[in-house]
Amino acid sequence: MKRFVHLFEALDGTTATKEKVALLRAYFEEAEPEDAAWAVWLLSGNKPKGSANRTRLAAWASEEAGIAGWLFDECRSAVGDFAETIALLLPKPAGTRESGSLAESAAKIESLAVLDETGQREVVLSAWRGMDGAERLVFNKLVTGAFRVGVSRDLVVRGLSEALGVARDELAHRLMGDWRPTAEFFSSLTDGASTPLDRPYPFCLAHPIAGDPAELGAIEGWQAEWKWDGIRAQVIRRNGTTAIWSRGEELVTDRYPEIEQASRLLPEGCVLDGELLPWGEGGPMPFNQLQRRIGRKTVGAKLLAEIPVVLMAYDLLESDGQDCRPLSLSERRDRLAAVVNEAGHPFLLSPTVEAGSWEELGALQRSALGRGAEGLMLKRLDSPYGVGRRKGAWWKWKLQPRSVDAVLMYALRGSGSRASLFTDYAFGVWKGHELVTIAKAYSGLTNAEIREVDAFVRANTLEKIGPARTVPPELVFEIGFEGIQKSTRHKSGYAVRFPRILRWRRDKRPEDADTLETVASLFEPLE
Amino acid sequence: MSDLLRVTPSGLYCEAGGFYIDPWRPVERAVVTHAHSDHARPGSKRYLCSSACAPFVRLRCGEESAISCLEFGERRTINGVTLSLHPAGHILGSAQVRVEHQGEVWVVTGDYKTEPDPTVEPFELVRCHTLITECTFGLPVYRWPEARTEFERINAWWAANQSAGRTSVLMGYSLGKAQRLLAGVDAGLGPIFAHGAVLGPTQAYRDQGIRLPPVRPVSEAPLDVDWPRALVVAPPGAEATPWMRRFRESATAFASGWMAVRGIKRRRGVERGFVISDHVDWPALMEVVSATGASRVLTTHGYSAVVAKHLSERGLDSAPLETQFRGEAEEEGA
Structure with a gap:
């Protein structure tokens, strides 16, 4: 776990591509195969199969810290990040501790899927007690499904390619399709053995x-x-x-x-x-x-x-x-x-x-x-x-591109007959590894989709800011518009006119959404 | 019976003794806990502070200020009110104010920390009936790492910058934090320079016998100075000025308790943060509150409402006090 946490912090601390690749390479060279497999899995945007709900996590953390629920909320609004709030709140680990490997932590998180509340509590508390603050942060992000690092899949492949001495394109292919993070899988990345029969090729993109x-x-x-x-x-x-x-x-x-x-x-x-x-x-x-x-x-x-x-x-x-x-x-x-x-x-x-x-x-x-x-x-x-x-x-x-793929950042309740549902959304595009808002839109989805997004918002609320609920960057939508203007209202510096949701891009991962540079490049041709 | 100390438009006032503690308007008689700008303000007729604090009050409020000094622990009786100062451990000469009247004891902590720091007098616990405590970092998310490990991180950062050919610019408040940083870093790594604002307080520390490594003014650096080997200590805010240009390639870092939170680092656009604070963290705050034996706790600075509510739930008589102290404002990052 320690080594992976160092990697996470180091990747977080640099924007230089070369440095990121070097960090990834060094990690993959040193890590145990099972840990390395998990690192590839997580850095490629996959999640462990289990998780614990935030209300419970907040309650267990407050209990450990000896504070009331309202004080947890105060902390969270000061810190801004749920996983970090808990990491900071928990008392320092006592005496000798063993945080175990990344694979062990991941296995603990996956075990949550089949445990009841008491069982989950036991697993999470014992994990917390064995970890320092930095490890807890990563663990909490994993356990809430909010783990993100500013590396593209392509960068992961590059670092891995340098570490294993396998060509990038070949590795990209070996990483396609369904696989599970195991030591065997990681070894098969080097020798190409055990190719699953249904493995797709990496798509060529335009x-x-x-x-x-x-x-x-x-x-x-x-x-x-x-x-x-x-x-x-x-x-x-x-x-x-x-x-x-x-x-x-x-x-x-x-x-x-x-x-x-x-x-x-x-x-x-x-x-x-x-x-x-x-x-x-x-x-x-x-x-x-x-x-x-x-x-x-x-x-x-x-x-x-x-x-x-x-x-x-x-x-x-x-x-x-x-x-x-x-x-x-x-x-x-x-x-x-x-x-x-x-x-x-x-x-x-x-x-x-x-x-x-x-x-x-x-x-x-x-x-x-x-x-x-x-x-x-x-x-x-x-x-x-x-x-x-x-x-x-x-x-x-x-044809004149008048749409961007943007990530759902927060949602608000609708009005009138939709007042009970979260139907009004704010969307963002990537600026480095941060999302910046580009548009607000509330029309374009089917009723079934609205209900689905509503359920997602309720289950994944990160923070309640006034009437708005922020959510982890997971859902991608194609937003159509009539034009782009410079704007000080949106953090992106641009505003789109007459935005509407063209479609839910279930086929895209959040990291596939458009960047601010793309938006900026759309700006001129339209004016 | 009315309170021994209460907040008035001019500041925290002791009516029985006829003095103010850290007033924010000019008054007849001001007792000053320490010389940061939100506590020591110019214009009062007479100042009373610890001997170690006096040079800094002069720097802040003017050479000609009428200052009388108390040694730590020394008692002075003013209009039947007994007043004494006790080390607060915040910066050199910083004091808690103990006020006793007709058997009732109040303590005003000023800014304080309990962590060991070689550049200040160690914090002294003073028992009292009513405690007025600062709460700059009064949230349970603030738990300081050991300063020793943070200084190891600073040294490693400096060394890494040296190999990467970047000047290390370390930001910290010019009075107190800067000297603590100077005392804590490994001066064997390379030359140390300081921004002009840091030099005066540093000399004043030296004059009082605090051992600090040699520091050269940035403005007097020779033309051929090897900046990437150097550590430059500067006040927060310097990073956004043309002053920085001389270093060409530089790495900047902040030393502050606020750096414990990633979001604050990001909001401030800080490249690197080190968690070194001159204020109490949550566990220390709780410990001090309980060890003073105070049954009534009034809170100032920062998270005063939160701390008061928490203490009330623990059965203490606690409420926030409306003051104009800021402690270390988050936006200052000091």
């Missing part, structure tokens, strides 16, 4: 194009496709079974039974990358139709008939059991076309958009909306399939 696309060079070197407004997914067919992974690395096979069924017609050892789209008679349906299916673990026959889904396939990552990402896009495209044509509906081949010049392509780009797309994707024909968001090969050329 950068928004900033300037004139013509600067990309001759148009002949590029493939243009429509940018579809659906859910990015990989369909994996190996060993006679199918796995569908969303871009948020969630296994969603059960939610798209029509795709799973049809995937039996895919060849063995085949991985498709594409967009899950609601598709009616005449083509793509609006995204909000798909939203009706997203939140459900299982889909009824009625919904299946009303909102059928297709996979608009645009890349082939594996064929005949071979990783074909190193092949050029044009080669992969040929193979993809063959696979998709053979399998047929609901697998569609994402059509290329042909144009003789960038001007001509620009005209087509402006027609995207009428085709149910939100712009164009530009992909270099001679490029391999990259890992993550690397510049150069894939660009998204959206």
